Amino acid sequence: MEEIIGRTVEVLKALANPVRLSILALCLKHERSSRELREILGISKPLLIAHLRRLVALGLLEYRVDFDERRMIVKKYYRTRIKEICVDRGLLEEIAREIAGVGEEPSP
């Protein structure tokens, strides 16, 4: 049992939000700094951080840490990791099998 339904829902929920979808779109072609994203999206810092964290946790976004030695400042640059999330016939068939209980490990 792989819990396909749970994992799929988790990813879809992460994508089903205008801010997070916009972040992925903005970081697609080139990396973006936190400040840049906040200015474009017009949201507060804690909110942006929460959204970024969620995307990173699911592997949909990655970041590079840049250490500015002169200013003793750590900056992060975000970039989208495309994972081609697709709700198609194949996925639905897998879910149907999970519901039917096919592939359950027999009790030991």
Added chain:
Amino acid sequence: MEEIIGRTVEVLKALANPVRLSILALCLKHERSSRELREILGISKPLLIAHLRRLVALGLLEYRVDFDERRMIVKKYYRTRIKEICVDRGLLEEIAREIAGVGEEPSP
């Protein structure tokens, strides 16, 4: 302006739920009655109705009305309409263009 972000989020939100995803999976290969779905999913009638309505409204699910003349009863049979929802590079690029404001109609 087509409001891609809004429409995409709406569809993804509809998919980002274990019950609705299960309904689509169950009605994929053959149509299912309301009762059948409720027994498999183990949820209340009003809840199932709400989920069904939402999927139908977005065109992800369709139903056939069967009128049993002898019993004077109307029954509905649901079937999944596959629409191949895909969050890929192309979609993100479109969203990025929407954010950048490309293709806005000039003020008249």
Added chain:
DNA sequence: ATATAGGGTAAGATAATATTTACCTGGATA
């Protein structure tokens, strides 16, 4: 001292979803 930039956390308000129980319609059946 104060402001700015960067990366945070904590608490709390508000809004949206998910879900339940109780009830209504109409006809068939025990």
Added chain:
DNA sequence: TATCCAGGTAAATATTATCTTACCCTATAT
């Protein structure tokens, strides 16, 4: 009469999501 079936609705509650303000720390510049 009472119960079951089908398809609902209404209202209340519970759980999540979303978002803001107010803070903390470090270092640089004014």
